[in-house]
């Protein structure tokens with residue numbers, strides 16, 4: 373996104389367990405099919421046994437496990453199971469219906485509160501893990517804590533807290549004149565300041581570091597192609613983050629900013645709109661992931677004006693949209709590693725799955741698009757907890773009617789969402805879902 377004024381102003385598959393007895397407190401999920409996102413193969417009559425939120429065994433056929441008297445049975449006949457989906461680029465405290473200056477009508481905590489319905493909509497869309505790459509006022513950190521305490525429904529949230537960059541850059545507060553001076557508390561204008569920001573943000577809850585390497589679409593007086601952090605600054609930030617065990621995500625539209633971010637050791641390049649052939653070669657060489665939000669322009673161009681988004685921001689969105697989609701096609705064809713990142717918050721939360729169809733339109737197979745939102749995302753997060761239905765990982769799954777490797781748009785309407793072994797949405801049998 374989109375660091376608008378309010379940025380600162382307001383603030384193993386198939387364990388061959390045969391007839392193992394199921395224990396009390398367990399959940400046994402059965403379905404018609406299960407997509408193994410590693411091999412792309414469909415498993416018939418899967419049985420997934422979950423204990424204390426984690427998958428402990430996977431079998432095939434009704435006789436695979438003998439459920440105990442207190443085992444919760446989740447039978448999903450006719451449905452296909454796949455891993456809970458992962459969106460690597462969301463902003464749960466943003467609402468696209470307040471464009472331009474219209475958000476100034478609301479107080480600081482309005483945006484904090486909005487994270488609650490947004491998190492629920494995201495979970496109900498089948499996204500059981502998200503990476504929140506930029507929030508105001510620690511909104512994402514508070515939300516993560518409330519979700520993990522069971523106070524609020526929502527996905528697992530990997531938090532960046534504040535995104536930061538250069539003074540006057542895309543991550544700064546850019547919507548006000550000098551007489552109403554507003555600036556991000558986390559601007560960094562030297563390598564040393566960059567290191568300091570990494571330490572400060574980590575101290576209060578950042579689990580990934582998000583920087584703005586270039587200008588952007590939804591800020592004022594920045595251009596997407598313009599590099600805003602130097603190679604030296606990004607190297608210092610990446611080195612510091614990595615020292616603390618954190619990864620770095622860089623907002624980067626322009627070709628030079630993308631390349632310097634990759635050279636600096638940044639882990640994921642967000643948007644990557646104007647990537648050139650040298651950038652594609654560098655991404656391959658360094659193993660950088662691209663997170664390209666190629667759906668949201670549909671929403672911005674259709675609804676932005678009505679929402680109060682300024683014409684200059686709509687102009688920038690139009691200018692990068694086609695180039696980004698063609699860049700996606702070229703990068704994927706060249707074999708660059710891709711994750712699923714949508715910039716939800718620029719378009720309505722809960723519509724996260726709409727990007728799958730665009731990734732297929734621009735060169736991926738449905739399976740590759742699904743892998744971007746599952747297996748690849750887990751690798752990019754360096755997580756062995758999510759993204760694949762296999763023993764040891766969390767019991768996070770979705771179920772859909774039909775075969776999403778043939779029709780990826782099926783993912784826009786998941787029938788069942790399971791998080792930690794709990795059925796959190798069940799459109800087939802609504803009463804069976806946990807409130």
Ligand SMILES: [Zn+2]
Pocket residue numbers: 373374461462463505506715
């Ligand atoms: Zn964003």
